Amino acid sequence: MQGPEQQQRSAPEKSEQTPAPTLPITPPVPTRPAETPRPGAEEKLDPGNVTLYRNNRFFVHAVVPDSHRRNIQQAGGNTSLLEQIRWISAEQLRVSKIKTRLLPRIELFNPAQKNAVPIPLWLEGLVVLVLLSLGLGVHAFNMFNYPQYGPDEGAYMANAWAIIHSHLQPYPYTYDHPPLGWIQLAIWTLLTGGFFSFETAINSGRVLMLLLGIASGLLVYLITRRLSGSRSAGLLAMTIYTLSPLSVTYQREILLDNIGTFWLLLSVFFVVRGNSRLRNIVFSALALGIAILSKEIFLVFIPVMLYGVWLFATRFQRKFALVAFCYIVLSLSSAYALLAILKGELLPTGLLPGDTHAHPSLLGTLLQQVQYVPNMGDFATSWNTWIRLDQPLFIAGGIALVINIAGGWWNRLQWLMALFFISYWVLLLSIQNIFPYSILPLLPLLGMNIALALDIPLKALSKRAGFDLARASLLFLLLGALIPLNIQRANPQFSQNTAEPQRQALLWINRNAPISSIIIINSYLYTDLHETGGMGVGRGLPYTQAQIYWNAAFDPEIHNTLLHDCWNRIDYLVVDAQMQSDIQTRGGPMLLLDRALHRSVLRAQFDAASGDAQSRIQVYQVLHDATSCN
Known part of the structure; x- marks a missing residue:
């Protein structure tokens, strides 16, 4: 292979030698040594020297042995050591006279500066390790x-x-x-x-x-x-x-x-x-x-x-x-x-014939996400x-x-x-x-x-x-x-330690709330109350009725089936600042939780050491009324 620009600059007298081919097992004797080619006669001496493919970036060049060499290779018979040496010498002379060229030097993209200060790999790794640490x-x-x-x-x-x-x-x-x-x-x-x-x-x-x-x-x-x-x-x-x-x-x-x-x-x-x-x-x-x-x-x-x-x-x-x-x-x-x-x-309920059962949908959720939701x-x-x-x-x-x-x-x-x-x-x-x-x-x-x-x-x-x-x-x-x-x-x-009130709330539930209680919580307490070994469960039974407040309000299975749309079925509410704001301001299905909150008593309150009200956690116990929701 060779570059077009190097083809134009190369001259026959500046040819480079290529290594001699591998010695055949039984090489025949050439009738005469290869002649030295005259300038401009390369094509006559080696007509198989052809370009197979070429474009503006690279080309594929191949050298095919000429008919004289093919006839030699096709011949058979045994030869003496002297004849083999004579053939090798003649073949080396022939190959040395054939014009050979190098590929253009192609480097992969690398923006590293040539004049950069050389830094050992171990030193570079050490500096990176220190900063990462x-x-x-x-x-x-x-x-x-x-x-x-x-x-x-x-x-x-x-x-x-x-x-x-x-x-x-x-x-x-x-x-x-x-x-x-x-x-x-x-x-x-x-x-x-x-x-x-x-x-x-x-x-x-x-x-x-x-x-x-x-x-x-x-x-x-x-x-x-x-x-x-x-x-x-x-x-x-x-x-x-x-x-x-x-x-x-x-x-x-x-x-x-x-x-x-x-x-x-x-x-x-x-x-x-x-x-x-x-x-x-x-x-x-x-x-x-x-x-x-x-x-x-x-x-x-x-x-x-x-x-x-x-x-x-x-x-x-x-x-x-x-x-x-x-x-x-x-x-x-x-x-x-x-x-x-x-x-x-994929599609919202009702768009396809016979699709009357309410279910979530990918397109419906995407449409809700692109709409503005206050607060x-x-x-x-x-x-x-x-x-x-x-x-x-x-x-x-x-x-x-x-x-x-x-x-x-x-x-x-x-x-x-x-x-x-x-x-x-x-x-x-x-x-x-x-x-x-x-x-x-x-x-x-x-x-x-x-x-x-x-x-x-x-x-x-x-x-x-x-x-x-x-x-x-x-x-x-x-x-x-x-x-x-x-x-x-x-x-x-x-x-600052703003997560301590949340851990304290988990410990309080573990020590005071019955396992069968319906507890309305924020999502960060969910796993610790539902998995054995959690801070809110310990080694006892998990709180399977602990529900995230958002789902308790908007999930029909929780709102209508578990709670029967009745605040009186709720036992505890573990409330933070965001949860309290959502319950009191959003209305709609949140009214169920708002009624439960207004009919409850504060049992515990946990504050961060900084006194930040946004980190406060309050635990309310609902005061049940036997006559409600009947």
Whole structure:
């Protein structure tokens, strides 16, 4: 094989010798030695020297033995040693006169700088390990106490409990999210010895979030290092991501966003490190499909991932790589819709003939999610929370976005990270229900965008100076200032204990409430009251009649069958600030719980040491009336 430009530059007198062919077993004697070819007579001497395929990037060239050699090879008979030596000498002379050429030097894409300071692999690994250990310690410290257990955390752990007991959810599956996220939680609990290996079910899930967060930080480092060609830029991106107060707060919580973010970063890593290998494209597509099945919002990244595959695939592989990537991602993601089709719950009740039984539906749930639900979450409230926790991150991220968009005209890799950032930001602005934890998939993108944008002027500085030491030194100085600043801003995460009232409520139920009691609770108490060994159960029988308040109000099976639409059948209500607000303000089916709350007496109250009313848990016992609901 040879390059077209090298064909034109090659001259017969500058030919390179090729190794002699393998000695035949019984070579015949050539009648005469090969003649030295004259300039311009190559085609006559070797008419089998042909180009099989050619385009503007490469060609396939083959040398076929001429008829004289074929006649020699087809001849038979025994030969003496002297005749074999004469044949070898003649063949070496013939081959040496045939013009041979080398392939053009082709290097795989690698943005690493040629003038970078050489760093041993062990030293790089040691620095990364130190920073990851620092992030591990920051995230792990006080993570069982702050933040307080959230309803989403309790719901996902309750769903994981249901998976182990052969159900998708404790209540009828409503298609609010794909089930793969809490299936992973269920697998984690089986691998770690159950839900209560770390005292409570939510503590167990938070340990998994800790490991996923550190793994995501490592992926951020590897991706940024590949895109920028700079180890120091990778360390900066990893530090920004892992030590941001937003990360320290929300990465501790059991959220589908945390699970999906890890799989998204793994998908990006396989693309940028794949060197256009098909197996890496397949792995990337599988990882993105798992991210989508963990939480549906990761569908928004499919166009950007296709652009990344196009960038990192060689030109003659691009069409096949894009088709393979799309096919795998869409096939895997369609399992969510296939589940609804198999259960006959794709369309809302009444759209199909004979479909009169009320049931949840995938399309019906999607329509409800795109509609505005008051008091469920809004962008303004979430934005204020983000700015309060880490305003410098958003300022630096906005400046970095502008730099990367401008720099993308010269380096398309900067466009890749900028498009990731823009895609998710457009999603946040287009949907109505935005919660503070919705920022989680954006945090690694912010870190990588900032590191890539900052690397541009520092790379120019290092070129002018003639070495990379100046750039690495400046980035390490920035790291030294960033680490203590972020830790100081995250001080409440290390000192407050807002989850203790919730654990105290579990202990009170275990010691005071009869097993047969109908208890209305928030979701974070569900698993600990339904599984033997939980803090609310101990080694006794579980509270099978403990019901999440939202389902007690809106699930017909609980509202009408178990409670018979009667407040008098409720025995206890374990109320927090959000639950009390929902019961008193939402009306409708919540009126049942509101009546029970107004006919109950406060039996216990648990407060955090800080005195925050949002962390308060109150236990009410309903005063039964024999004449009610008759």
